[in-house]
Amino acid sequence: MSAMISTGRDEARLREELVELGRSLFDRGLSAGSSGNISVRLDDGWLLTPTNACLGRLDPARLAKLDWNGxxxxxxxxxxxxxxxxxxxxxxxxxxxxxHLHASHSAAVSCMCGLNHDDCLPPLTPYFVMKIGRLPLIPYHRPGDPSLAEAIRGRARKHGAVLLANHGPVVSGASLEAAVYATEELEETAKLFLLLRNAPTSPLNAAQIEELAAAFQLDI
Known part of the structure; x- marks a missing residue:
């Protein structure tokens, strides 16, 4: 557990940061209506956006706090x-x-047929490789289906991000900022993928990915 998340002052700061980043995502059209949710780890549990809450209108004091038993x-x-x-x-x-967002381009990709369930977006840019790596696709589960948790567990052991079929991405990061940046990079890569569907493309090859992994100590 991170030593930097250990005081009431840190929790207050994280509440404010979560609200600020949620508003930024909403204002830029990455979270429509009350869709999407954000959480952050604390020393004694975690904070999560409330049910049916708009990410653009969060209140730091009203964020849900949970312990590690849920x-x-x-x-x-x-x-x-x-x-x-x-x-x-x-x-x-x-x-x-x-x-976790329902952002348009990544959600659109999650609805496509013929995706590689082990790696559903190609490595079009080094930034996608650096922030996401491989992106597995989780088969469709209805919203609220608890069995989805087990499906995520099976992939999260090796992957920091997953794409839920007909739904959207779930992306982790070492910090709130890192998780948001990685989510944004995934959405931009999904946008590129859709723009390039009918064009010949040249994704990064295995040697180029290995070079990135060595240079930036990536676990991919």
Missing amino acids: RHLSGDAPSKEAFLHRAMYEERAGAGAIV
Whole structure:
């Protein structure tokens, strides 16, 4: 557990940061209506955006706080997708925050036929490789289906991000900022992928990916 997340002052700062980043995502059209949810790890549990909350109008004091058994400790009722976040945290000890969006381009890709379930977006840019690596596709589950948590666990052990079929991405990061940046990079890569569907492309090859992995100490 991170030593930097250990005081009430740190929790207050993280509440403010979560609200600020949520507003930024909403203002730029990456989270429509009340879709999407964000969480951040604390020393005594985690914060999560409330159910049916708009990311553009969050209140730091009303964020849901949960313990590591999923028990609601304070704030408004947590997102009904809390189990997605908990599953990712339990498999990734280094995850400091998680972002789940229904952003247009990544959600569009999640609805496509013929995707590689082990790696559903090609490595079009080095930045996608550096921030996401390989992106597995999780088969469709209805919203709120608890069995989705187990499907995520099976992939989260080796991957910091997954794409939920007909739904959207779940992305972890070492910090709130890192998780948001990685989510944005995934969305931009999905946009490139859709723009280039009918054009010959030249994704990074295995040697180029290995070079990135060595240079930036990537676990991919």
